[in-house]
Amino acid sequence: MSSQQEIVVYSAALVFPVTSPRIADGAVAVLGKRILHVGDRRWVLEALEERGAQYREEHWDGVLAPGLVNGHTHLQYTHMAEVANRNYRGFDDWGDAFDAVYERVGHDWAAAAADGAALSLAAGVTAAADVVTDREALSALHTAGMHGIAYWEVYGADNAGWTNEAKDAVREQIRSIPSPPGAGVSPHAPYSLDVQPLLELPDIVREEGLRLHIHLAEAHMEREFDGIDGYAGPGGHGSWPSLGADSFRALRSHGIGVSSTQFVDHLGVLGPDCHIAHGVYVSAEDRALLRARGTSVALCPRSNEVIGLDMPPVAAYLREGNQIAVGTDSLSSSPSLDLLADVGKLYRVARDQGYRGDDLHQRLFGAATLGGAAALGLHVGKNRIGQLGVGAMADLAFFDVPTHNPDVALAELVEAGAGRARRTIVAGVEKYNVTSG
Ligand SMILES: [Zn+2]
Structure with a gap:
């Protein structure tokens, strides 16, 4: 038997499968890239012995959880940390600082993205929604052996420039994304693209x-406000499409107060795929739209803070039942790629916003794992991630957290989990181990 086909039993003081109850003294048996068995350690070992299977056991005296899923990142900007070193007064202010560094010559986007992947793995992140602007960075997840989706970003396309050639170029880029991971397209934002590309990109994808x-x-300018009479306010949104505006910015210049969420929904962008x-500037109506379309939101509170934005309404998202992920x-725009730092931030924001439920730790840890997988469409099917279950991908993260009490361990992971990842396995292959650097 090659070492690839050997059964490895990863036992731990505490196992958080996410899709089933927590297990004290638990174990996850792995064969190749998939999970073979999950449960009480004794039971898993007995089951293997009963069928005469050979196995090797590796014990961890902490928490074993599914690899984390980063619901929104741009790995290729990993060498642009100087931009995040100060605070800004909003999106345009930050955007100017970003552009000044981005436009410098001599970036090695592939190397930066590779460093970003390594930092992610060292934080227990095994999958990401990686938005890519320069083609040299397109294969970062693939090269690192990570899961997730590489999204080709389309930025600044206007109606006049949205030609057949431009559409073919997008098709060609998405076909050039190596698999795994999965592939996708990210139309940058409603204010940076005209109506025509926003209408047609989803069809191409x-x-x-x-x-x-x-x-x-x-951005602040995306929020709903009471615009000119007849075009905004409750029940009044129906008439703005008849204006035939070329872009969201054009609507704004007409004084139309429709939110960017309602705008892109009208164009057919939203959906379960x-x-x-971010989802910072959303009204209750916007959140209801997201739920109705089956669209998840990846919350990135530390980035919002650096840019000088408000905090996302995480308490409302949770109370109302929106699907959330964490990025x-x-x-x-963020001090680190350690996803649990954003989870801890969301915990404090939710409490500040009045969320009192005793399920907050569980829901936020779920958002960083299964919720991220669902946002990327990777929570079900043969290559499912974000969970420790039989047949799922063997994406494992080991955290150094005291385990005497399962509730305390979960609270610690959610509120202060940053910097606690010690070992990371993706598809059964070790990608990070603190002892080996
Ligand atoms: Zn972003």
Whole structure:
């Protein structure tokens, strides 16, 4: 038997499968890239012995959880940390600082993306929604052996420039994304693209059965407001499409107060094959739209803070039942790619916003695992992730957290889990181990 086909039993003081109850003194048996068995350690070992299977056991005296899923990042901006070193007064202010560094010559996007993948793995992240602007960075997840979706970003396309050649170029880019991971397209944002590309990009993606992802409700100007009479306010949204505006910015210049979420929904962008990043400036009506379309939101609170935005309404999302995931965004707007730092931030924000439920730890840890998988469409099917269950991908993260009490361990992971990852396995292969650097 090659070492690839050997059964390895990863036992741990505490196992968090996410899709089933927590297990004290639990174990996850792995064969090749998949999970063979999950449960009480004694029971897993007995089951293997009963069928005469050979196995090797590796014990961890901490928490064993599914690999984390980063619901929104740009690995290629990992060398742009200087941009995130100060605070900004909003999206345009940050955007100017970003552009000044991005436009410098001499970036090695492939190397930066590879470093971002390594930092992710060292934080227990095994999959990501990676938004890619430069083709040298397209294969970062693939090269690192990570799961997730590489999204080709389409930025700044206007109606005049949205030609057949431009459409073919997008098709060619998404076909050049190496598999695994999965592939998708990210129309950048409603204010940076005209109506025509926003209408047609989803069709191009959906023809191929791929995924969509968009920055939405991140900038102040995307929020709903009471615009000119007859076009905004309760029940008044129906008439703005008849204006035939070329872009969201054009609607704004007409004084139309429709939100960016309602705008892209009208164009058919949302759906269960699409997830959004940020979702800060959303009304109750916007959140209801996201639920109705089956669209998840990846919350990136530390990035929002650096840029000088408000905090996302995480308490409302949770109370109302929206599907949420957690993202770090990139090092150009966030201090680290450690997803649990954003989870801890969301915990404090939710409490500040009045969320009192005793399920908060569980729901936020779920958002960083299964919720991320669902946002990317990877929570079900043969290659499912974000969970420790029989047949799922063997994506494992080991955390150094005291385990005497399962509730305390979960609270610690959610509120102060940053910097606690010690070992990371993707598809049965060790990708990070703190002892080996
Ligand atoms: Zn982003």
